[in-house]
Amino acid sequence: MAAQSPDNEKDSDGEKILFGENAITNIKITSQNAQIERAPNGSLKLTVPPSNGYPDVQFDATSKPLDLEAFDALEADVFNPGDQPVKVVLSTRNPGSQGRDGSSAAAATVPANSSGVIRVAFGSWHGQTDVPFDSAKVQSVSVMIEKPARESSIVIQRLRAVSESRLLEQLKTSAFFRSQTPFFGRGVNIGNTLEAPREGDWGPRLEAKHLDQIQQAGFDSIRVPVRWSTHASKTTPYRIDPQFMQRVQWVVDEALRRDLKVMINIHHYEGLYANPEQHHERFLELWRQIADAFAGAPDELVFEVLNEPHENLDAGKWNRLLTDTLPIIREKHPTRTIVVGPANFNSIDALQFLKLPEDRANLVATFHYYSPFQFTHQGASWLGEESKRWKGTTWTGTPEQQKAVRNDLDRALRWSVENEVPIYLGEFGAYQEADMESRNQWTRFVADEAIKRRIGIAYWEFYSGFGVYDPEQDEWRESLRDAILGN
Template identity: 45%
Template sequence: MNFGNALDAPPGEGLELSERYFEAVRQAGFDTVRLPARWAGHAARTAPYPIDPVFFARVDRAVGLALAHELAVVLDLHHFHEMQDDPAGNTDLFLALWRQIATRYADRPSRLWFELLNEPRPPMTDEQWNALVEPALAVVRESNPTRTVVVGPTAMNDLAVLPALRLPDDPHLAVTIHYYAPFAFTHQGAHWVAGADRWLGTSWGSAADLAAVEADLRRAADWAGDAGQRLFIGEFGAYERADPAARARWTRAVRQTAERLGIGWIYWEFGTDFGAYDPAADAWREPLKEALLGPDRGTATPS
């Protein structure tokens, strides 16, 4: 389960991560949480680029709560938009952030994973991203020689560009993709997507729809098998303005297909606009919960 729109939200905004949310996730049967964090938004812009200790304390608390509730954790670097726009100009900051994060959590259990960068995207190119992965991994390895580090492809972690991803020779890597296809269904009415209101009313669930999910995720699984890499879906979900029954159908189909193909998953997200949980009611949205944790469930762990 992703705790999105929390540590990655602008200062003073977003979901407050109550301990009861970690309890609810664990009691429901989830075994992993992803903690997107807006590190660059809380760091100085001059060397050595120190991260605000108040923000570090917020992340410390979230990591500690997750681990205390026996959850695995994927801690990522989220919303670093400057990195996408100007990789060369932000490389020093990127490496400095990871040196601080890695050192801070070096003594945490191995079930804490580091994800180098959420959704690398244009104008960053494949070549630029591939060139950054090795030095970033080297920085992490200074203090965490065997911790699992997560890397995804460009185009916002699109599975279609997995073949362009070049990974260092390191036995402690995992690869992530994000899956929101078809976008006109999963993002209908999303206020941050231009023209998304035109998609309102888009449904999902035909035989062709199911076949498309199968084809997409099989292609990703085949790549992982050929590359000898662990693979998981770090984000998938449908926005709240889609029909609830169709959201549940899509969520179940993606989850079932991923599990059948040996792909782990982490749902986007817990308690805001894609949320499987309703914080106001302090209760799960049962159709989505059942779609994720139904009796047919295999394993959800990204391993």
């Protein structure tokens, strides 16, 4: 099918409608056996058979290129009417651009029977943020269902170009934003410690002197990842080892005694990620015991429900588990702050699929940030051979690099303000294989830009592979510490 009115895009402050709301452009299907239906409200339903490819519907600006230079990104509002998640790719193309075939592309998995926004920043390719792209001459936009295992559909409701900064300037006038302060201030993760299979397996054991050093350096808070799942019985009543519980309580008490705010979570629950249904009741029982153990603790102790839901714990399953977990925690902690993050490793893109209760008092959302990944994870052994090829990647703070970070943080803040939920950057950091000058520059820029947006931060991490502290020399990496603290 094809309908054409290329000059009919609707403009408003911060966005330009390309399809939807009576803005129509050329539409064509480029995949065999795909079907497209036009709904009375103007949306399009794309239905495709099982495929190993990328069945798509394409929106062409063939009469003249679209000039989107004033915008940061494209967004597609979509709805998944099926009973299984669907991975959707949004791609825009300018054949004259250098880079990956003159394209920018990004993907998101839309849960069953859910709406979502697929967003692609100009100059990005599935997380890589330095791909040349000329947004002044956009020729086409494609919405694709990626390799569906069975017949799948997606409803495309609207396509628009957006200027994140212009939209956010409007939102910053809200009473909610004006009332915000950076939650938990500037903090650090006590990583590779209590979330190791056994403390000491992945690095040093935490000592009281470390907490002294963190407090004396000027940090406001610590985030303490905890792998409870390897310290609890595998059968009901799933009892947590009392000795391990005492160890966690010691860390919490010692930190609070030093006027450090403390966050504890459930971290690295691999069984839950792989088989959410099988571990559902065990997860709830772990939180029941944690809630009991810390009943009556000061308000400066905060609970984070789960670190980085991923794998088979997709957005739909995670939302259901969260619905069951929060009342268990609230029974003993009705006013304690609880932190929750989205699926897909707490990614910014997945925030939109995080379902929170109507009563959002004392709830904070979190996201993690390691972009560009080829820089922050170069040489990381757990990523295999591919990460070795990234070695030598630098971050020098070019205008393009800075813009990519700002745009990402703006998206997180935009979600926060639109949903009136405070937001927290629970992890960010660059691995030790990157050169120190690049690490310092990237860390300082991310930290300062987050704080400017009233987003609290926790650097990953204290004294291991990303460490701000050198345990062998027993001293701070001062330039990195100062970058986190804004000194």
